[in-house]
Amino acid sequence: MGCILSGLGWTPKTSMDPVAPEASMPTLELSLQEQELLTESWTLIQQDIAKVGVIIFIRLFETHPECKDTFFLFRDVDDLQGLRMSKDLRAHGLRVLSFVEKSVARIENSSRLEELILELGKSHYRYNAPPQYYQYVGMEFISAVCPILKEKWTSEVEEVWKVLFRYICAVMEAGYREEEKHRNVKGGTTKPLKRSQTTAI
Numbered sequence: 534m535g536c537i538l539s540g541l542g543w544t545p546k547t548s549m550d551p552v553a554p555e556a557s558m559p560t561l562e563l564s565l566q567e568q569e570l571l572t573e574s575w576t577l578i579q580q581d582i583a584k585v586g587v588i589i590f591i592r593l594f595e596t597h598p599e600c601k602d603t604f605f606l607f608r609d610v611d612d613l614q615g616l617r618m619s620k621d622l623r624a625h626g627l628r629v630l631s632f633v634e635k636s637v638a639r640i641e642n643s644s645r646l647e648e649l650i651l652e653l654g655k656s657h658y659r660y661n662a663p664p665q666y667y668q669y670v671g672m673e674f675i676s677a678v679c680p681i682l683k684e685k686w687t688s689e690v691e692e693v694w695k696v697l698f699r700y701i702c703a704v705m706e707a708g709y710r711e712e713e714k715h716r717n718v719k720g721g722t723t724k725p726l727k728r729s730q731t732t733a734i
């Protein structure tokens with residue numbers, strides 16, 4: 534199968550639209566067979582995670598340069614090709630893919646997984662990284678791993694990864710909105726944290 538990706542097949546402005554606060558939390562529905570497809574393909578992807586992490590973020594910054602501005606470490610770097618060699622970008626990519634690994638490991642425990650992703654969405658509010666961009670990380674992940682898996686990348690494998698990323702993006706958005714609401718109720722700031730206030734850098 535070719536590696537042509539048309540998107541995650543998900544429009545962010547649905548159940549998580551801020552005008553629909555009563556919307557329920559998205560759920561992850563994967564059969565046992567689909568869960569196996571995910572874990573089996575992850576064991577192959579795992580060998581190349583450092584490379585995949587860098588590819589995802591270079592492509593994200595190429596297609597959506599405004600995303601780079603949310604990163605204190607990269608916002609002033611203009612040379613994207615130079616960034617490919619950056620240890621910081623490698624470390625960041627690894628953090629993101631470790632999260633994907635955790636999600637795959639908890640695929641059978643959806644309540645624990647939901648909790649983790651909600652917290653991640655809340656931290657992204659503090660990083661000032663808005664939900665409309667989350668899906669691009671999923672899309673770039675899929676287009677980066679497709680050539681690695683070669684003939685093992687089937688339409689079924691692609692679909693389970695899309696389902697997982699749609700879920701991650703939707704729950705992250707719910708967490709982001711919760712944090713946004715919480716800060717607005719408290720009358721707190723909606724500005725991004727200073728570098729020293731983030732947990733990650």
Ligand code: HEM
Binds near residue numbers: 603663670
């Ligand atoms: C599926 C989408 C995404 C996932 C799974 C993800 C995951 C992560 C993880 C695991 C971290 C490490 C720190 C933490 O746990 O809080 C992180 C940090 C961060 N993310 Fe994301 N992220 C996603 C999308 C994005 C997007 C689209 C942006 C920018 C618009 C972004 C900006 C940031 C920033 C600024 C940090 C803090 C700096 C750092 O850790 O180096 N993230 N993200």
